[in-house]
Amino acid sequence: MKILVLNAGSSSIKYQLIVIPGNQVLAQGLVERIGEAQGAVHYQSADHQIDEEGVIPNHKAGLEKVANLLLDPEKGVLKSAGEIQAVGHRVVHGGSYFVQTTIIDDRVKKVIKDLFPLAPLHNPANLAGIEVAEKVFPNARQVAVFDTAFHQTIPEVAHRYAIPNKFYEKEHIRLYGFHGTSHQYVSKKAIAYLGNDKAKFISIHLGNGCSMTAIQDGKSIDHSLGFGPMNGLIMGTRSGDIDQSVVLYLQQSLGYSAEEVANLLQKKSGMLGLTGSNDLRDIESASAKGDPMAQLALAMNAYRIKKYIGSYAAIMNGLDALIFTAGIGENSDVIRQLVCTDMEFLGIALDQEKNKIRSKSIRTIQHPSSKVQILVIPTNEELEIAEQVYMKVKGN
Numbered sequence: 001m002k003i004l005v006l007n008a009g010s011s012s013i014k015y016q017l018i019v020i021p022g023n024q025v026l027a028q029g030l031v032e033r034i035g036e037a038q039g040a041v042h043y044q045s046a047d048h049q050i051d052e053e054g055v056i057p058n059h060k061a062g063l064e065k066v067a068n069l070l071l072d073p074e075k076g077v078l079k080s081a082g083e084i085q086a087v088g089h090r091v092v093h094g095g096s097y098f099v100q101t102t103i104i105d106d107r108v109k110k111v112i113k114d115l116f117p118l119a120p121l122h123n124p125a126n127l128a129g130i131e132v133a134e135k136v137f138p139n140a141r142q143v144a145v146f147d148t149a150f151h152q153t154i155p156e157v158a159h160r161y162a163i164p165n166k167f168y169e170k171e172h173i174r175l176y177g178f179h180g181t182s183h184q185y186v187s188k189k190a191i192a193y194l195g196n197d198k199a200k201f202i203s204i205h206l207g208n209g210c211s212m213t214a215i216q217d218g219k220s221i222d223h224s225l226g227f228g229p230m231n232g233l234i235m236g237t238r239s240g241d242i243d244q245s246v247v248l249y250l251q252q253s254l255g256y257s258a259e260e261v262a263n264l265l266q267k268k269s270g271m272l273g274l275t276g277s278n279d280l281r282d283i284e285s286a287s288a289k290g291d292p293m294a295q296l297a298l299a300m301n302a303y304r305i306k307k308y309i310g311s312y313a314a315i316m317n318g319l320d321a322l323i324f325t326a327g328i329g330e331n332s333d334v335i336r337q338l339v340c341t342d343m344e345f346l347g348i349a350l351d352q353e354k355n356k357i358r359s360k361s362i363r364t365i366q367h368p369s370s371k372v373q374i375l376v377i378p379t380n381e382e383l384e385i386a387e388q389v390y391m392k393v394k395g396n
């Protein structure tokens with residue numbers, strides 16, 4: 001089955017055309033700067049690479065460009081649009097309504113729309129991607145894969161906030177969680193690798209956005225992002241955990257508007273706010289040259305991750321494996337080492353040499369004395385979406 005996976009953002013569309021079973025990527029790329037003065041389309045297949053600049057007024061124009069490239073008689077990989085049997089859409093917020101991958105119909109689109117206030121940056125773009133794909137690929141099944149779905153197993157004791165009940169019942173304010181597709185993908189890989197579907201895992205996704213998930217019996221039981229994607233770990237530009245009093249102080253004493261506070265905590269904080277860069281490679285090289293602020297930022301980042309490891313080991317009453325994934329988790333031996341140092345009390349001991357090996361494969365990097373396995377697992381959200389879409393469409 002040829003499945004087109006779409007990840008539509010506010011001004012971009014990432015896409016991959018994948019054949020399942022077999023996991024063959026026929027083509028992939030990105031449409032960027034949609035609606036701006038100058039946009040770009042990138043396309044890569046086994047034999048061709050295309051990078052085109054030009055105005056892309058809206059998502060429809062962007063997706064039509066993708067379709068034209070896929071169907072190009074010389075450089076394309078399809079003879080007709082009808083060859084695409086399903087389009088898998090990454091949808092960021094599924095609220096409490098969607099616990100699994102769902103075939104899209106008018107009711108599903110209405111719920112995605114009703115959830116706009118909870119994900120104002122993402123769900124409108126995701127819905128635009130769906131509506132455009134319906135027009136461009138009218139014969140394909142349209143399927144939604146929700147970032148929040150994997151976390152719907154988080155129990156009430158963990159997903160509720162201690163505020164008056166009406167805010168939960170009427171306003172649906174609770175922990176939803178994000179990066180679910182990535183956490184689900186790496187936890188399935190870890191279960192297969194370790195041959196243990198009852199294991200207690202902590203999955204640590206460290207990219208531009210960062211989050212951790214406690215996973216027991218293959219299910220998410222707690223997670224560091226919350227109602228929105230701001231809580232928990234220190235991220236590229238987001239502060240993660242912060243005392244609510246700081247938000248009140250910014251507004252009540254320093255005169256910040258709600259919008260200014262949101263901008264500060266989401267776009268100007270985190271590693272960027274501490275060091276001036278949100279790219280961990282820059283921060284690591286500054287730290288290696290002795291920059292004290294870069295060193296402090298790395299130490300703070302790892303310290304926060306350690307606190308979550310401790311709390312998740314406590315709530316699961318044990319720990320079998322840590323999983324590091326995404327750009328930083330897969331590539332930064334520096335962060336992995338800072339996190340796994342002085343953790344023998346929890347049975348975590350890193351092998352320094354194994355930690356330094358660079359690889360694109362799943363691997364373990366713990367010392368033989370470690371009770372806890374430490375895995376590095378490359379994530380692949382597009383493949384997870386394609387596999388879920390395949391199972392859903394096949395089953396219908």
Ligand code: ADP
Nearest residue numbers: 206207208209278279280281326327328331332
């Ligand atoms: P996104 O959340 O946008 O998908 P990624 O998973 O690609 O992000 O992660 C981006 C982060 O990974 C950046 O902070 C980048 O600096 C970091 N990163 C990528 N490669 C390396 C590397 N070799 N060493 C350290 N950090 C890296």
